[in-house]
Amino acid sequence: xxxxxxxxxxxxxxxxxxxxxxxxxxxxxxxxxxxxxxxxxxxxxxxxxxxxxxxxxxxxxxxxxxxxxxxxxxxxxxxxxxxxxxxxxxxxxxxxxxxxxxxxxxxxxxxxxxxxxxxxxxxxxxxxxxxxxxxxxxxxxxxxxxxxxxxxxxxxxxxxxxxxxxxxxxxxxxxxxxxxxxxxxxxxxxxxxxxxxxxxxxxxxxxxxxxxxxxxxxxxxxxxxxxxxxxxxxxxxxxxxxxxxxxxxxxxxxxxxxxxxxxxxxxxxxxxxxxxxxxxxxxxxxxxxxxxxxxxxxxxxxxxxxxxxxxxxxxxxxxxxxxxxxxxxxxxxxxxxxxxxxxxxxxxxxxxxxxxxxxxxxxxxxxxxxxxx
Numbered sequence: 052x053x054x055x056x057x058x059x060x061x062x063x064x065x066x067x068x069x070x071x072x073x074x075x076x077x078x079x080x081x082x083x084x085x086x087x088x089x090x091x092x093x094x095x096x097x098x099x100x101x102x103x104x105x106x107x108x109x110x111x112x113x114x115x116x117x118x119x120x121x122x123x124x125x126x127x128x129x130x131x132x133x134x135x136x137x138x139x140x141x142x143x144x145x146x147x148x149x150x151x152x153x154x155x156x157x158x159x160x161x162x163x164x165x166x167x168x169x170x171x172x173x174x175x176x177x178x179x180x181x182x183x184x185x186x187x188x189x190x191x192x193x194x195x196x197x198x199x200x201x202x203x204x205x206x207x208x209x210x211x212x213x214x215x216x217x218x219x220x221x222x223x224x225x226x227x228x229x230x231x232x233x234x235x236x237x238x239x240x241x242x243x244x245x246x247x248x249x250x251x252x253x254x255x256x257x258x259x260x261x262x263x264x265x266x267x268x269x270x271x272x273x274x275x276x277x278x279x280x281x282x283x284x285x286x287x288x289x290x291x292x293x294x295x296x297x298x299x300x301x302x303x304x305x306x307x308x309x310x311x312x313x314x315x316x317x318x319x320x321x322x323x324x325x326x327x328x329x330x331x332x333x334x335x336x337x338x339x340x341x342x343x344x345x346x347x348x349x350x351x352x353x354x355x356x357x358x359x360x361x362x363x364x365x366x367x368x369x370x371x372x373x374x375x376x377x378x379x380x381x382x383x384x385x386x387x388x389x390x391x392x393x394x395x396x397x398x399x400x401x402x403x404x405x406x407x408x409x410x411x412x413x414x415x416x417x418x419x420x421x422x423x424x
Contacts, residue, residue, distance in 0.1 A: 056373075057373060057377065060388070060405075061073045061405060062074060066273050066346055067270075067272065067310065068271045069108075070152070071107040071152055073105070074380065074386065075106055075388060075401050076109075076388065077108070077109040077391075079112055082112050084097075085126055085128035085135075088125075088128050088129040089138045090114075090139060090141070090142055093423050094138070094142055095138075095146075096145065097423040098111070098145065098151075098153065099148070099149045101151070101394055102153070103151075104400065105401035108151075108154070108387070110154055110313075114135075114155050114156060114157060114158060115127055115129055115131075115157070115159060115160070116130060116157055116159055116208045117132075117204045118200065119177075120172040120174040121160065121204075123164060125168070125170050130208045130211065131204070139212075140215045143215055143216050152218040154212065155217055156277070157208040157209065157221070157222060161177070161178045161227075162178035162183045162232065163183065163227055163228055163283065177191055177192075178232050179193060179229075179239040180192050180239055180241055182240070184238065187284075198245060198256060201260075205260045208220075210268060218273075220268070220272070222257075222260060222261065222264065222277065222309075224257055224260075226279050226281070227285075233254070234253050234257065236250075237288065249299070250290055250299060254300055257276075258304055261274060261276060261307040261308045261309050265308030275309070275311040275313050276312055278315065281315075297338060297339070298342040301339055301343050310345065311345065311386075311387075312348070313348040314334070314347055314349060315335075316336075317351050317358045318352045319334055319351035319352065319353060319379075319388070323335045324338065334384065336385035337379070337384035337385055346387070347386055348387040349385040354371060354393040355368040355371060355393055355414075368414065369414045393415070396416075397413045400412065
């Protein structure tokens, strides 16, 4: 890997109040290292190391809003309450001291079940229609009052992120969690205004969340929205089978106030609609940018073989080159690239890429997931 070949990754990026030194984002990755829901000095040090290593933008692990049963694991951090917010203040101060930029990912896990634990929340699990997956009941369907309270809780969390000094905020609307359960016809069978036969209709809840956050943070604070076609409940699920359906889904969310769409794929190089533009066609983030004009983040197995689902299933991965990534970024297919396992594995990954030190990059072993390093 030559340093010149990766120069495209190290262009500055500017959007509203967000100013980044490069195009590399640390992907949000739930680590469940927050006892009692409160991040501490170990969490702050973990993120600081990535800032020191040159990451352009750090997105935190998923951190949950102030709703009963908003998390599905007892060590997922809160983004509400005095103790948790004080912990997050310590995180962002550490990141800023190291010269980094960061946003929390705010989240509600809906009716999903966390792997590796039988823990359940004290309050009833909630989702659009009381379903975990198509035909699989779990928990209770949300009332309109519960929906309104959830929208308000997302807005409070975003306002707190701005107040604490974070540089942006990301809404988790992907991977089969609560917001995505509203998108998906398999888990949203409501007949009121939050349901409907079309994806645009089922996007009302997400649009209200985005709009409420925009009202809470003002016009210049950037809002990122993470989205996916696939679900943890069904890796083959697709919300939008055509570009027209994708535009119907995404444009209202951008119109509501989302500045950056974080388009999650298991493998970033896979085309979203190969039947239209071929095997090297635009990926999800590329189509999202083309259809809406919004800035986009791509993600999915950058720098490593295999994918993150295999990694969390115990499989190791080896390093791979970045040629496919460079090719797509050189044609401005998307604006930013998120990196997950490689940055869990090695806080200095960005600087090694900048220096062209391909030999210094590390293979990934799942044992690293057991601690914050």
